[in-house]
Amino acid sequence: MSLDTRSCLPGAMLRTTAALLLSATLPTLAAPPANSPLHQFGEIALSPDGSLVASLEADLPENESQDVATSVLIRAVHGDHAPVRLRLPCSGPDCIPSSLAWMPDSRRLAFVLQPSPTGPRAVYGVRADGGGLVRLLSFKGTLQDLRYGPDGALAVLATANAHKEPGATQAAAKLVGEIGAQQDEQRIATIAGGAVHWQSPAGLYVYQYDWRPHGTRPPEFVGTASPGNGDDNWWTARLYDFSDGTERLLYAPPQRQQLADPVVSADGSRVAFIGGIMSDFGSTGGDAFVLPLDHPAQPANLTQGATATITSLSWSCGPDLVGGSLAGPATQVLALKPGVVPAVLWSGQADLSPTLYGSGLSCGGGISATIRQTFTAPPEVQVGPIGHWRTLTHENAGRSAAARVQSIVWKSDQYQVQGWLLSPPDAPDAMNGRKDALIVNVHGGPSAAWTPYYLTPRGDTLFLLKAGYRVFLPNPRGSFGQGEAFAQANVRDFGHGDLRDIMAGIDAVERTVPVDDTRLGLTGYSYGGYMTMWTVTQTDRFRAAVAGAGISNWQSYYGENGIDQWMLPFFGASIYADPAIYAKSSPMTFITKVHTPTLEYAGDADVECPLPQTQEFYHALHTLGVPTQFVVYSGQGHGMKDPASSADANRRTLAWFDRYLKPAAPAADRRQ
Known part of the structure; x- marks a missing residue:
């Protein structure tokens, strides 16, 4: 959920690529009309000379079920030049650009384009002024992560004749024929x-x-790789050097250390990477490591023992390695050096990211660019030296999310735990006044954290606030934000210590604002769906629950999911070697104790949390006479990419909570 250069070059020293942009100037931007769509920035890339920002942007329609069309834009960092919108060879929601990459001289931009759901992918290049569109590659398969090398050569991760989109959150390919006989292989290729x-x-x-x-x-390249099924084996990936179709092993991590974000220093002598226990590819967090490439040995841990989680790394944001970090409620930017305590370059309660769901900065020319947002302040692109950014875009000017935000910190066992309390603007403060219902939303992962992403109409929180509910977002043990020891505190203990943290957090909320403890709701998706299923077997404190794509039975789940390798770092052994540790945390072990009305939903093409897990939980509750509903979304993987399906899940969630958490009408009203 994740998840957010020391000086700017003088304007006269910037390269001339900005002058290639259209010379028309923009008038002062006024606040958008009240009913205008939210403008979303999906990805940004700062040119190496720091003069231009390329971006993927879209307007989110008022109709939450409507698909979104994405555009590619180029903006000048300096001056009031109008942004250039690229003319793509396709249009509409099925025309999907991605993976922006600048040439080292900043004069051309490349990107991947998916013109249609079933046709070949392509790589296109354009001049910095948006003209001269040229197709560089047409490819039958998937393409992602374009990167230019120092000499201007272009590389990409390519999967020829792919059976599905890369990543376990994508919808699964249909299981037919001999299972496992053919595996997709994503490889580094130059174009x-x-x-x-x-x-x-x-x-x-x-x-x-x-x-x-x-x-x-x-x-030559450095990367993380593993043999076999790409969805399943990321948790066992190693670090390699690649050249001319051959590999050289650089580092094999221990079981409870997954590897992410390898970045090579400008002189090619070192690689930095993030290592730590991680439950999902793309949900990145751990310590920062550096490894020499000519004579690799054990990597040096630059953040060992820190009470923060490194979430991104870059060699291009300053004279030293720069890391993005999560420290409790704060996002931080750190300067990292071996043997030196990390220096905080910036800290604040805002999310910083060069992508819609990520962390960090895009850097070049002595400055940085980021998409900055909070729970209530919508995303905008900011540019400038680290910690001294200015707002470049004003697409969401005058907009804000109607919510009051508080960071809550509490003690649970030996841990200081943090979470976020979101309240409607008119929620009371007086403890002796009206008490409101509270809905607890447990994040997925478990290796993740709630961070200040803007509350959009398509999210899983704003619609509850608009209905008058307070929402509590806890970051219990196992979450990012308090260092590697805290992230590993749920190992071999799923559902036990983290549930104690959540329950203690609810107590802390009730000491802070007036909450009606008889009207508590619980929800979550993925690991949060598991925690919802688990919690209702452990307590009757919640009046209603909604579990999205949950896990009800770790024993059966082990053989049903497409990513069983993720379980070994957390359980310590396979189900076949240690079935007791799986039973200890399985909701089905305690299923007869459930009394809480529970709604469940899932996609029928989910690789990570397969549909039978939700079906098994529903079947048990239905048989036991516990109020329940079960909804299946056709063609949806773990990511629930279809806006209509997500909107329907939100509508059903609200109706379920309204049914059980709204205060009973007075007797006179009920007689009418």
Whole structure:
């Protein structure tokens, strides 16, 4: 959920690429009309010279069930030049651009384009002024993570003839024929002459990579990879050096350390990466490590023992390695050096990210760019030296989310735990006055955290606030934000310590604002769906519950899901070697204790939390006579990408909570 350069070059020293933009100037931007759509920034990329920002942008329609069309824009960092909107060879919601990449000289931009759901993917390039669109590659398969090398060569992660989109949150391919006989292989390739040229070998699925500058041929890369099923084996990925179709092992991590975000220093001598216990590819957090590449040994941990979680790394944001970090309620930007306590360059309760769901900065030319947002302040692009950003865009000027936000900190066992309390603007403060219902929303992961993402109409919180509910977002043990020891505090203890943290957090909320403890609701998705199913087997404190894509039975789940490797770092052994540790945390072990009315929903193409898990829980509650409903969304994977399905889940969630949490009408009203 994750999840948010020391000086700016003088304007006269910037390269001339900004002058290529259209010379028309923009008038002062007024606040948008009240009914205008929210403007969303999906990805930004600052040009290496710091003069231009490319971005993926979309307007979110008022109709929550409507698909979204994405555009590619280029803006000048300095001056009042109008942004350039690229003319793509396709249009509409099915025309999907992604993966922005600037050439080292900042004069051209490349991006991946999916013109239609079933056709070939393509890579296009344009000049910095938005003209001269050229197709560089047409490819049958998937393409992602474009990166230019120092000499201007272009690389990409490519999967030829892919059966599904990369990543376990994507909808699963239909299981037919001999299972496991063919696996998708994502490999590093360079693009030249309208074709791909493989740089990593067959037999390894590459997850993330970076160029290694060394000035010689053939090109060289550093990346994380694992053999076999790409969805399943990220948790066992190792760090490799790749060149000309061969690999060299650099580092094999221990079981409870997953690897993410490898980035190579400008001189090609070192690679930095994030290592820590992680439950999901893309939900990144851990410690920052650095490894020499010419004589690799054990990597140096730059943040060992820190009570914060590193969420991003970059060598291009300053003279040293720069890391994004989550420290309790605060997002931080840190300067990282071996043997030195990390220096805080910026800290604040806001989310900073170059992508819609990520963390960190995009840097170049001595400055940085980021998408900045909070729970109540909508996303805008900001640019400037770290900690001294100015707002570049004003697409959401005058807009805010109607909510009051409080960071809540409480003691649970030996831990200081943090979470967020969101309240409607008119919620009372007086403890002797009206008491409101409270809904607890448990985040997925478990290796993740609630952070200040803007409350959009399509999210899982704003619609509850608008209905008058307070919403509590706890970050219990196992979450990011308090260091690696805290992130590993739920190992071999799912549902037990983290539930104690959540229950203690509710007590802390009730000491802070007036809450009606007889009208508590519980919800969550993914691991949060599991925690919802688990919690109603452990307590009757909640009046109603909604579980999205949950896990009801760790024993059966082990053989049903497409990512069983993620369980080994957390349970310590397979289900076949230690069934008792799985039964200890399985809702089905205690299923006869459920009395809480529970709504469940899931997608029928979910790889991570397969549909039978929700079906098993529903079947038990239905048989036991517990009020329940079960909704299945056709074609949806774990990510629930269809807006109509997500909107329907929100409508059903609100109706379920209204049914059980709204105060009873007075007798006179009921007789009418």
